[in-house]
Amino acid sequence: MKIQVSTPIMSYMKLLESQGITDIEELSDKLYEHYQQQVSLGLYSNGRYTESGSNVKATVISTHGDKNEECILWCMNHYLGLNRNQNVIDKVCQAVQKYGTGSGTSALSGGMSILHKQVEQKLQKLIGKESVLLFPTGFTTNIGCISALPGKKDLLIFDRECHASIIDGVKLSGRKWVTFKHNNVTDLEQKLNKYKNEYENIFVIVESAYSMSGDLSPLLEIVQLKQKYKFFIYVDEAHTFGIYGQNGAGYCSHLGIVEEVDFIAATLSKATASIGGFVAIKSKYIPLLHWRASTYTFQACLTPADAAAILASLEEIEANPRLIESLHENNHYMRNRLKDLGFDLGISVSPIIPIFIPDTDTLLAFNKELYARGIFSVSIFYPVVKPHEGRIRFILSAVHTKEQIDTTVNTLHELGLKYSIISPQLITAA
Numbered sequence: 073m074k075i076q077v078s079t080p081i082m083s084y085m086k087l088l089e090s091q092g093i094t095d096i097e098e099l100s101d102k103l104y105e106h107y108q109q110q111v112s113l114g115l116y117s118n119g120r121y122t123e124s125g126s127n128v129k130a131t132v133i134s135t136h137g138d139k140n141e142e143c144i145l146w147c148m149n150h151y152l153g154l155n156r157n158q159n160v161i162d163k164v165c166q167a168v169q170k171y172g173t174g175s176g177t178s179a180l181s182g183g184m185s186i187l188h189k190q191v192e193q194k195l196q197k198l199i200g201k202e203s204v205l206l207f208p209t210g211f212t213t214n215i216g217c218i219s220a221l222p223g224k225k226d227l228l229i230f231d232r233e234c235h236a237s238i239i240d241g242v243k244l245s246g247r248k249w250v251t252f253k254h255n256n257v258t259d260l261e262q263k264l265n266k267y268k269n270e271y272e273n274i275f276v277i278v279e280s281a282y283s284m285s286g287d288l289s290p291l292l293e294i295v296q297l298k299q300k301y302k303f304f305i306y307v308d309e310a311h312t313f314g315i316y317g318q319n320g321a322g323y324c325s326h327l328g329i330v331e332e333v334d335f336i337a338a339t340l341s342k343a344t345a346s347i348g349g350f351v352a353i354k355s356k357y358i359p360l361l362h363w364r365a366s367t368y369t370f371q372a373c374l375t376p377a378d379a380a381a382i383l384a385s386l387e388e389i390e391a392n393p394r395l396i397e398s399l400h401e402n403n404h405y406m407r408n409r410l411k412d413l414g415f416d417l418g419i420s421v422s423p424i425i426p427i428f429i430p431d432t433d434t435l436l437a438f439n440k441e442l443y444a445r446g447i448f449s450v451s452i453f454y455p456v457v458k459p460h461e462g463r464i465r466f467i468l469s470a471v472h473t474k475e476q477i478d479t480t481v482n483t484l485h486e487l488g489l490k491y492s493i494i495s496p497q498l499i500t501a502a
């Protein structure tokens with residue numbers, strides 16, 4: 073079978089594996105050859121990096137060294153732009169002076185400073201659960217907690233669009249698991265009904281907002297199911313913590329279901345512009361997680377500077393409610409303009425806007441030209457999403473300006489017509 077040079081690396085790898093190629097040398101050689109071809113043709117967008125760090129505007133350097141001056145960036149998860157906030161930066165600098173750089177060891181071996189403890193206390197108060205455990209990253213929060221919590225006779229049921237860190241945690245747990253159709257409460261209920269008598273406990277794992285599709289979880293309905301079926305709920309608030317709820321307490325808090333959700337996890341690398349993750353829980357789970365979540369037990373803590381950035385970001389969110397408001401205003405403005413132009417945004421609502429472009433070659437060419445016009449975002453393909461559900465994703469920030477949004481939408485409009493992604497009729501009608 074002839075492989076097109078545009079085939080994304082992950083899809084190509086899946087194809088090679090399906091052809092029985094398992095040897096690491098053979099697989100690596102084929103992938104490397106394919107990768108080099110993509111790099112030389114400017115089709116490998118994933119290796120790009122910025123000259124001056126994450127921002128809404130930056131000079132971007134491609135894998136073969138070309139510079140793209142002053143791009144507008146739509147691929148950063150810094151929803152509130154706090155990574156560039158002067159108060160946050162000042163507090164981080166002061167923390168480095170006072171507490172030094174690395175943390176030295178894991179939390180259980182003395183790696184936590186008073187700053188780390190303050191982060192846990194602040195998060196605990198904000199979310200309103202009995203306790204909070206701080207992990208080194210959001211990824212390892214999920215891996216650690218999800219692998220540690222279920223017992224031998226338990227079942228894990230998770231949404232099919234859950235993040236890799238959740239899937240890895242489930243696999244690492246070694247427990248039985250099944251998935252349910254994305255955001256489909258009927259399918260979830262069928263699974264609960266089928267398995268309710270077979271297991272000691274059932275854990276239902278979802279995200280509050282899904283990073284590939286920008287849609288919110290039907291959490292109220294899932295919580296309602298708890299009255300009929302007994303189960304634990306684990307919610308990953310990676311894409312809602314800091315940007316929904318009072319002072320950014322998250323989507324569970326916004327919906328008033330903090331009590332009903334047993335485990336609320338989130339990352340601190342997105343809205344709070346640092347690194348780290350946490351789980352908010354009843355205090356009784358602490359010793360179990362200390363000693364069964366190996367990413368807690370055996371991994372070094374985040375650094376004092378990271379902790380200072382989290383604390384300062386939370387203080388900024390509290391002191392300046394306009395931050396969250398501006399993010400949602402930007403989201404509505406950009407989303408409505410794109411919808412009026414006829415772009416397919418799926419069922420997204422959160423400040424993640426996917427534009428669906430089912431044909432892979434069109435998606436690649438479209439994104440390549442967009443980048444040449446100074447607009448940088450990443451395309452997402454199978455197997456990360458289903459075949460023919462490829463998309464280009466725009467992550468909004470409170471600090472994107474109206475001018476940047478307008479420039480982006482106008483360019484998308486022009487290219488949308490050129491690549492027949494939208495039709496001129498729809499635009500006239502709008």
Ligand SMILES: Cc1ncc(COP(=O)(O)O)c(C=O)c1O
Binds near residue numbers: 349
């Ligand atoms: C839903 C979800 N959970 C967890 C993570 C991992 O967070 P981090 O990259 O901060 O470790 C991500 C990261 O993109 C995510 O989208």
